[in-house]
Amino acid sequence: xxxxxxxxxxxxxVEKEDVTLDCVYExxxxxxxxxxxxxxxxGELVFLIRRNSFDEQNEISGRYSWNFQKSxxxxxxxxTASQVVDSAVYFCALRGQLGANAGGTSYxxxxxxxxxxxxxxx
Amino acid sequence: xxxVTQTPRYLIKTRGQQVTLSCSPISGHRSVSWYxxxxxxxxxxxxxxxxxxxxxxxxxxxRFSGRQFSNSRSEMNVSTLELGxxxxxxxxxxxxxxxxxxxxxxxxxxxxx
Numbered sequence: 001x002x003x004x005x006x007x008x009x010x011x012x013x014v015e016k017e018d019v020t021l022d023c024v025y026e027x028x029x030x031x032x033x034x035x036x037x038x039x040x041x042x043g044e045l046v047f048l049i050r051r052n053s054f055d056e057q058n059e060i061s062g063r064y065s066w067n068f069q070k071s072x073x074x075x076x077x078x079x080t081a082s083q084v085v086d087s088a089v090y091f092c093a094l095r096g097q098l099g100a101n102a103g104g105t106s107y108x109x110x111x112x113x114x115x116x117x118x119x120x121x122x
Numbered sequence: 123x124x125x126v127t128q129t130p131r132y133l134i135k136t137r138g139q140q141v142t143l144s145c146s147p148i149s150g151h152r153s154v155s156w157y158x159x160x161x162x163x164x165x166x167x168x169x170x171x172x173x174x175x176x177x178x179x180x181x182x183x184x185r186f187s188g189r190q191f192s193n194s195r196s197e198m199n200v201s202t203l204e205l206g207x208x209x210x211x212x213x214x215x216x217x218x219x220x221x222x223x224x225x226x227x228x229x230x231x232x233x234x235x
Binding site: 046109 | 156164180212223
């Protein structure tokens with residue numbers, strides 16, 4: 001079985017503050033992908049990033065950055081200089097790469113964390 | 123490219139009825155997955171289809187079923203609706219199953235009374 005834990009249920013910051021959203025995962029798969037999605041009030045999940053379990057390089061995209069540490073099974077997401085438009089629910093998710101006949105347990109399905117509600121105040 | 127579309131966007135049904143939700147994936151995407159989102163259980167995987175075949179299934183009762191057509195469009199059906207089936211049902215498409223990121227539609231908000 002696999003599990004994704006986002007310990008922070010809600011975070012509230014003031015505009016221009018930096019904020020880090022934590023994500024810790026559990027899986028028995030040796031190969032997997034990690035994702036972050038954003039869900040604004042409209043409800044549609046917006047894909048932000050995909051990270052392969054073999055690639056531990058951190059990534060930066062504009063104000064967004066991701067820190068993947070396999071040793072601690074964490075994939076944290078930082079928003080620098082937050083803006084009101086960043087207010088949304090953010091989900092971390094895990095997806096196994098290997099099919100059942102290769103020993104994988106989660107091929108084809110995303111397992112989501114419970115989400116972190118981020119509110120950025122002006 | 124047009125995104126994933128889902129119809130209807132909102133639906134109100136009565137306990138015991140059945141419902142069919144539709145999903146059209148991004149053009150060229152052949153894999154479609156369905157998820158249920160509720161405040162209590164969060165986002166849970168229902169099933170995934172690729173080339174008209176169900177490739178993976180989550181832990182939901184047999185009242186939840188789905189299918190995929192040759193044009194990759196997918197439908198999911200819930201029979202004998204229960205109050206607990208009230209949820210946002212999200213459809214996601216990807217190029218292929220397993221390896222690629224999924225792109226989500228706006229969802230269908232189902233309310234069972």
